[in-house]
Amino acid sequence: MRALAPLFALLFAAACGAPQQPEQAARAEALNIEQPWAAPTPSGVDVSAGYLVINNPTANGDRLLGATSARADRVEVHEMTMNGAVMQMRRVENLTIAAGQSVTLAPGGMHLMFYGVAEPFAEGQSIPVQLTFEKAGAIDVTLPVRRTGPEGHSSH
Numbered sequence: 001m002r003a004l005a006p007l008f009a010l011l012f013a014a015a016c017g018a019p020q021q022p023e024q025a026a027r028a029e030a031l032n033i034e035q036p037w038a039a040p041t042p043s044g045v046d047v048s049a050g051y052l053v054i055n056n057p058t059a060n061g062d063r064l065l066g067a068t069s070a071r072a073d074r075v076e077v078h079e080m081t082m083n084g085a086v087m088q089m090r091r092v093e094n095l096t097i098a099a100g101q102s103v104t105l106a107p108g109g110m111h112l113m114f115y116g117v118a119e120p121f122a123e124g125q126s127i128p129v130q131l132t133f134e135k136a137g138a139i140d141v142t143l144p145v146r147r148t149g150p151e152g153h154s155s156h
């Protein structure tokens with residue numbers, strides 16, 4: 001993935017330039033979920049994508065085992081990969097967040113993939129998601145729906 005970073009930086013500069021929320025003081029005893037948001041569902045499909053940063057200030061690594069949402073039949077963690085010139089997605093099982101590290105889900109990289117979205121995500125809505133971690137257990141997070149990049153990014 002490292003060699004692809006410049007390409008992603010170029011392709012997704014607009015989306016990645018989204019305003020950052022002020023840094024919260026990190027609590028050392030728990031995971032922090034930061035900068036959560038979801039893209040509006042593209043017209044004509046029933047899938048959508050969500051993004052966030054998982055910060056692990058604790059002394060122990062943790063793993064994201066899964067995610068669920070009342071707004072989707074199924075939620076998976078995906079990663080963008082390049083197969084030749086073709087961008088593809090693959091599922092990420094048991095995403096590891098090392099002690100003292102952050103993992104970023106952002107356009108062009110990893111993301112939450114919502115399947116079976118009966119009611120399209122629309123700007124201004126809030127999408128409830130429950131993340132399940134091996135050690136931290138269940139963490140509820142709300143993803144505000146907003147449009148941050150040119151058409152097409154939201155559907156990757």
Ligand SMILES: [Cu+2]
Nearest residue numbers: 078089111113
């Ligand atoms: Cu995906």
